[in-house]
Amino acid sequence: MGRAADMLGTTQAFLRSLDEAKLITPQRSPGGHRRYSRYQLRLAARARELVDQGTPLDAACRIIVLEDQLSEARELNAEYGQQD
Template sequence: MPPGSPHAVTPLDDDDYPAYTMGRAAEMLGTAPAFLRTLGEHRLISPLRSEGGHRRYSRYQLRIAARARELVDQGTPIEAACRIIILEDQLEEAQRINEQLRAANREQPTTSA
């Protein structure tokens, strides 16, 4: 689609586009910037860097950070919260792959002996 058309996809439509500064991301999550830095230290999220070296976060990363915040607010240590989220993500990916394999097997014709 041409850039000027009403249905053109923009970087802001991309969940992975690093649109938010650390300050804005922290404000949206109701946390301090240090919380986001800690999530990075635990490799839960890896923000991209602007040309000036400032951290930039995507909507996807903010959803992950919000999940971490939820767990921490419930009393889960941040290290454990990060591990839980990583495991949840791995499980979701495994289930998605499993479902794709099942669908592919259902589409294959059966052969009789």
């Protein structure tokens, strides 16, 4: 967790708050350490960006979920458009 926080330029407490908000749920190593995927780190970086801009954490998490859903919908639309 410390390495992930350093990479993102944030605190471990911030990463824990994202876990508590259910935005990211890291895997656990056998020793109990949190392990983040690249995707989770991208979400955490986006959350940090929004919070740094003054967005409350809960709103930032909701924005990120909606952005992710929009991206998935665009990908599906592109796939269906190619099937014609």
